[in-house]
Amino acid sequence: IAGITQAPTSQILAAGRRMTLRCTQDMRHNAMYWYRQDLGLGLRLIHYSNTAGTTGKGEVPDGYSVSRANTDDFPLTLASAVPSQTSVYFCASSDSWTGSYNEQFFGPGTRLTVL
Amino acid sequence: GQNIDQPTEMTATEGAIVQINCTYQTSGFNGLFWYQQHAGEAPTFLSYNVLDGLEEKGRFSSFLSRSKGYSYLLLKELQMKDSASYLCAVMDSNYQLIWGAGTKLIIKP
Numbered sequence: 559i560a561g562i563t564q565a566p567t568s569q570i571l572a573a574g575r576r577m578t579l580r581c582t583q584d585m586r587h588n589a590m591y592w593y594r595q596d597l598g599l600g601l602r603l604i605h606y607s608n609t610a611g612t613t614g615k616g617e618v619p620d621g622y623s624v625s626r627a628n629t630d631d632f633p634l635t636l637a638s639a640v641p642s643q644t645s646v647y648f649c650a651s652s653d654s655w656t657g658s659y660n661e662q663f664f665g666p667g668t669r670l671t672v673l
Numbered sequence: 674g675q676n677i678d679q680p681t682e683m684t685a686t687e688g689a690i691v692q693i694n695c696t697y698q699t700s701g702f703n704g705l706f707w708y709q710q711h712a713g714e715a716p717t718f719l720s721y722n723v724l725d726g727l728e729e730k731g732r733f734s735s736f737l738s739r740s741k742g743y744s745y746l747l748l749k750e751l752q753m754k755d756s757a758s759y760l761c762a763v764m765d766s767n768y769q770l771i772w773g774a775g776t777k778l779i780i781k782p
Binding site: 599663 | 677703704706714715716717718721723760762764768769770771772773774775
């Protein structure tokens with residue numbers, strides 16, 4: 559693994575189904591983030607984790623949950639998918655959550671379509 | 674509320690110079706970031722400004738005026754590979770990044 563990886567690359571999901579998007583980094587970064595990116599809008603923060611064992615809510619957390627059991631992994635779960643969750647999801651990580659060390663490195667993204 | 678404004682789209686000619694502006698209104702300020710995002714790819718870091726003034730990095734420079742809530746990204750000697758979206762993001766008082774919608778830069782030969 560080099561950097562930050564996400565799985566799956568893309569997914570079509572029926573409304574009401576549960577789905578977990580996976581994210582793994584090998585840079586030993588303390589902080590990790592989940593964003594969604596929709597056409598015409600900026601990246602919007604869903605959830606974040608400043609260190610392993612802690613998580614926090616971002617701008618648009620409803621319908622999503624996360625866990626951070628260890629440094630490397632930060633899965634995002636949609637408990638019951640709805641069409642408005644159709645988006646491109648990016649996972650990111652940074653060495654620290656403050657200052658210039660907050661330079662965030664992004665995974666390749668997951669394109670999710672909810673029908 | 675918090676707001677980041679950037680032009681939606683700009684067009685420039687290969688070899689020329691282009692300036693992409695970003696204005697912001699946020700609750701607190703802990704730095705401003707510029708990222709580049711090619712179509713279908715992830716954003717990648719370009720620059721970080723926390724103090725007023727110009728930061729130069731090769732063909733790219735970024736300027737910040739905190740009193741005016743204003744930044745710009747200057748791209749010199751444009752190349753076709755610079756065709757991408759450029760994202761402005763401000764770190765607020767909670768150390769969370771607030772992102773603009775991005776400026777799509779089209780480079781013509």
